[in-house]
Amino acid sequence: xxxxxxxxxxxxLSPGERATLFCRASPSVSGSYLAWYQQKPGQAxxxxxxxxxxxxxxxxxxxxxxxxxxxxTLTISRLExxxxxxxxxxxxxxxxxxxxxxxx
Amino acid sequence: EVQLLESGGGLVQPGxxxxxxxxxxxxxxxxxxxxWVRQAPGKGLEWVSGISGRGGSTYxxxxxxxxxxxxxxxxxxxxxxxxxxxxxxxxxxxxxAKDRGAAHPSDFDYWGQxxxxxxxx
Numbered sequence: 001x002x003x004x005x006x007x008x009x010x011x012x013l014s015p016g017e018r019a020t021l022f023c024r025a026s027p028s029v030s031g032s033y034l035a036w037y038q039q040k041p042g043q044a045x046x047x048x049x050x051x052x053x054x055x056x057x058x059x060x061x062x063x064x065x066x067x068x069x070x071x072x073t074l075t076i077s078r079l080e081x082x083x084x085x086x087x088x089x090x091x092x093x094x095x096x097x098x099x100x101x102x103x104x
Numbered sequence: 105e106v107q108l109l110e111s112g113g114g115l116v117q118p119g120x121x122x123x124x125x126x127x128x129x130x131x132x133x134x135x136x137x138x139x140w141v142r143q144a145p146g147k148g149l150e151w152v153s154g155i156s157g158r159g160g161s162t163y164x165x166x167x168x169x170x171x172x173x174x175x176x177x178x179x180x181x182x183x184x185x186x187x188x189x190x191x192x193x194x195x196x197x198x199x200x201a202k203d204r205g206a207a208h209p210s211d212f213d214y215w216g217q218x219x220x221x222x223x224x225x
Contacts, residue, residue, distance in 0.1 A: 035211035
């Protein structure tokens with residue numbers, strides 16, 4: 001069973017700042033199926049990144065993904081007000097515990 | 105426009121049964137695997153079950169294996185989740201999710217709005 005550990009649990013930042021979210025996999029996984037989702041309160045998750053680094057349809061280019069093996073990163077280059085949400089990584093049947101990006 | 109519309113949620117007693125449905129539109133339903141993903145109140149996401157595009161392969165989380173059954177009717181563009189022997193820990197919002205591929209659960213590019221299942225006496 002793959003365990004995905006996300007860090008930090010909460011990230012407090014201001015609009016315009018850069019956000020860096022981490023997802024560690026144990027054991028290592030193929031990046032071909034590492035995805036990132038955004039979820040806002042009361043809404044369904046939205047796919048942001050698939051195959052570790054490919055943006056889903058309609059996702060702004062301020063969102064980027066990278067990594068391989070055990071360590072993956074989601075970067076939001078400049079936070080917009082609508083980006084404050086919870087972010088999850090996923091590999092096949094496993095989801096990480098989530099990182100909440102909140103307004104500082 | 106892709107749409108996924110769940111129904112069938114509600115309040116059920118422990119040990120009871122419930123069937124969720126998800127009607128899909130806006131894409132060739134039979135060409136894509138589908139999954140159910142749940143979220144307990146205030147908690148994270150948990151993948152529950154998945155099914156291949158043609159319905160020949162099914163997959164389950166250990167937490168629901170033997171109690172839940174996933175199925176699909178490609179003639180009706182509908183995904184189902186039959187839940188039995190329900191427990192309090194099954195209480196969650198259940199999302200229907202479309203996979204990007206056809207064969208097995210990988211990642212999910214469209215999600216329904218969710219159906220709330222509450223297991224309580």
